[in-house]
Amino acid sequence: MLFGKRVDEDDTVVAMLASALRRDIAFGVLVPDQKLKIEALRQRYGGSNHSMRETLRLLSAEGLVEATNQRGFRVMSATEEDLRDILFMRLEVERLGLSRSLERATVTWESEVVGAFHGMARAEMRVQTEPGDLTALEWDESCRAASAALVMASGSPRLIDLQQKLYNQSRRFRLALLREGRIDFAAREARTSALQNAIMARDEAKALVLLEQDIKAELTTEKTA
Amino acid sequence: MLFGKRVDEDDTVVAMLASALRRDIAFGVLVPDQKLKIEALRQRYGGSNHSMRETLRLLSAEGLVEATNQRGFRVMSATEEDLRDILFMRLEVERLGLSRSLERATVTWESEVVGAFHGMARAEMRVQTEPGDLTALEWDESCRAASAALVMASGSPRLIDLQQKLYNQSRRFRLALLREGRIDFAAREARTSALQNAIMARDEAKALVLLEQDIKAELTTEKTA
DNA sequence: GCAAATAATAATATCCAACATTTTTACTTT
DNA sequence: AAAGTAAAAATGTTGGATATTATTATTTGC
Numbered sequence: 001m002l003f004g005k006r007v008d009e010d011d012t013v014v015a016m017l018a019s020a021l022r023r024d025i026a027f028g029v030l031v032p033d034q035k036l037k038i039e040a041l042r043q044r045y046g047g048s049n050h051s052m053r054e055t056l057r058l059l060s061a062e063g064l065v066e067a068t069n070q071r072g073f074r075v076m077s078a079t080e081e082d083l084r085d086i087l088f089m090r091l092e093v094e095r096l097g098l099s100r101s102l103e104r105a106t107v108t109w110e111s112e113v114v115g116a117f118h119g120m121a122r123a124e125m126r127v128q129t130e131p132g133d134l135t136a137l138e139w140d141e142s143c144r145a146a147s148a149a150l151v152m153a154s155g156s157p158r159l160i161d162l163q164q165k166l167y168n169q170s171r172r173f174r175l176a177l178l179r180e181g182r183i184d185f186a187a188r189e190a191r192t193s194a195l196q197n198a199i200m201a202r203d204e205a206k207a208l209v210l211l212e213q214d215i216k217a218e219l220t221t222e223k224t225a
Numbered sequence: 226m227l228f229g230k231r232v233d234e235d236d237t238v239v240a241m242l243a244s245a246l247r248r249d250i251a252f253g254v255l256v257p258d259q260k261l262k263i264e265a266l267r268q269r270y271g272g273s274n275h276s277m278r279e280t281l282r283l284l285s286a287e288g289l290v291e292a293t294n295q296r297g298f299r300v301m302s303a304t305e306e307d308l309r310d311i312l313f314m315r316l317e318v319e320r321l322g323l324s325r326s327l328e329r330a331t332v333t334w335e336s337e338v339v340g341a342f343h344g345m346a347r348a349e350m351r352v353q354t355e356p357g358d359l360t361a362l363e364w365d366e367s368c369r370a371a372s373a374a375l376v377m378a379s380g381s382p383r384l385i386d387l388q389q390k391l392y393n394q395s396r397r398f399r400l401a402l403l404r405e406g407r408i409d410f411a412a413r414e415a416r417t418s419a420l421q422n423a424i425m426a427r428d429e430a431k432a433l434v435l436l437e438q439d440i441k442a443e444l445t446t447e448k449t450a
Numbered sequence: 451g452c453a454a455a456t457a458a459t460a461a462t463a464t465c466c467a468a469c470a471t472t473t474t475t476a477c478t479t480t
Numbered sequence: 481a482a483a484g485t486a487a488a489a490a491t492g493t494t495g496g497a498t499a500t501t502a503t504t505a506t507t508t509g510c
Contacts, residue, residue, distance in 0.1 A: 011294055011295070012294055012295070012492070012493090013492075013493065014492085014493095015294070037461070037462095038461080038462080039461085047493090047494090048493065048494045048495070049494090049495090049496095050275050050278075050492095050493075050494075050495095051492085051493065051494085053275075053279065053462095053463085054278065054279055054282055057279055057282055057283060057286075058282060058286065061282075061283065061286030061287075062286070063383070069236055069237055069240070070236070070237070070462065070463075070500085070501055070502070071461095071462080071501090071502070072461070072462060072463095072502095085381050085382060085383050085384075086383065088381060089381065089383050089384060089387075092317075092321055096317055156310050156313060156314065157310060158288070158310050158311065158314050158391075159310075159314060162314075162387070166383075237463070237464095238463075238464065238465095239463085239464095262489095262490070262491090263490080263491080264490080272464085272465090273464060273465045273466075274465090274466090275463095275464075275465075276463085276464065276465085278491095278492085294492095295471085295472055295473070295491065295492075296472090296473070296490090296491080297473095297490070297491060297492095
């Protein structure tokens with residue numbers, strides 16, 4: 001296992017296994033299309049055959065694992081087409097969510113956005129100065145939190161949940177970009193701070209454009225140096 | 226169990242249980258917020274404790290069942306707020322899907338839409354002439370198929386999947402409307418045929434408006450007689 | 451030699467029974 | 481009547497066992 005520390009939120013075995021598997025899928029330890037044999041996974045992650053099955057079914061519902069009848073589970077494949085689809089959905093969902101959040105904006109929400117964006121800026125610094133799996137994880141987590149903050153005030157629990165699932169699906173692609181040094185941090189920083197300003201100014205049109213740019217940046221190779 | 230006939234698609238126990246539970250949730254046999262005790266369910270639907278747990282986890286991912294740590298499962302609650310959220314999401318998703326389907330429209334797709342709408346018209350007739358659980362089920366299924374047809378050509382597997390899940394969540398509300406005789410079939414018929422015409426004419430704007438009307442009709446009491 | 455049929459192997463899906471832990475209920479005591 | 485405690489129920493988990501199904505290897509026929 002990559003990081004053994006178990007989080008408090010994982011108070012059930014299945015939740016713990018799910019966390020571990022999510023992480024290893026995100027980091028590519030479990031590579032796309034890899035067969036997930038129950039026995040092998042048990043040896044690696046522990047848990048009983050049932051807990052493991054339940055976990056796989058859970059992840060399958062989250063779109064990280066593919067389940068085929070009578071033929072077990074595999075890590076969801078990760079083609080460019082998949083990435084396109086995921087980002088297309090993320091774009092629509094987050095735009096909609098941000099738009100509605102802006103309509104219903106409160107001071108509390110604004111604070112949370114500022115907080116999340118600040119955390120992201122910090123993590124973004126750190127992942128550059130001291131690269132590694134741990135900082136990468138923190139970086140990605142801070143990005144997730146920032147994205148989540150945008151749609152948090154949308155008032156639609158289903159939209160919020162969906163945003164989360166989609167982000168989780170895009171994780172391995174982002175982490176791959178990071179690992180390959182194909183992320184233009186300067187451009188990201190510019191975009192996110194502009195986005196934050198637009199949000200503070202309640203400039204919806206501008207905010208949506210910036211959000212779009214930020215999401216679409218995950219598709220192309222930014223640093224074409 | 227309401228309808229014992231098992232469908233071929235249910236080639237695994239969990240899939241069969243899931244079907245049965247979905248149906249009973251849709252029909253309100255399992256009422257909102259009802260506690261779903263594994264043992265009780267096993268007696269009613271069969272299967273082992275595991276299969277049942279797995280099933281509940283599956284349905285939980287579909288938004289039909291609510292899972293709380295250490296406190297088991299319940300039927301997802303069904304407040305008016307829930308309905309609003311579901312329909313809000315359905316509206317956005319189906320509009321987006323229809324819009325993209327229209328962009329990429331092919332003859333095959335057009336045929337499928339016509340077919341699905343025809344099937345719906347037939348079922349709509351039948352549910353009026355001979356009411357009952359069986360015709361209600363067929364009616365709802367035909368409506369699902371019609372909705373699905375609209376987004377089918379969107380080219381986004383995740384959007385198609387999402388539409389499906391959302392429709393399934395809205396099922397019990399629609400069936401409740403039907404049961405209470407609060408559906409204006411004449412208005413529905415007018416809307417759907419107009420929608421079909423707009424689609425054939427590739428009139429996106431009109432089609433989207435009609436789709437919106439159709440979905441929003443599920444929120445209000447149409448027959449305020 | 452190669453394709454098709456068949457046997458051997460592995461893996462999946464399922465079940466039963468049991469245990470630990472947690473939640474809920476009932477009861478007692480102050 | 482409120483609070484604390486004991487009893488009961490339900491959940492989460494595990495181990496092992498067994499059909500069924502898929503995969504691989506082998507044999508057979510051409």
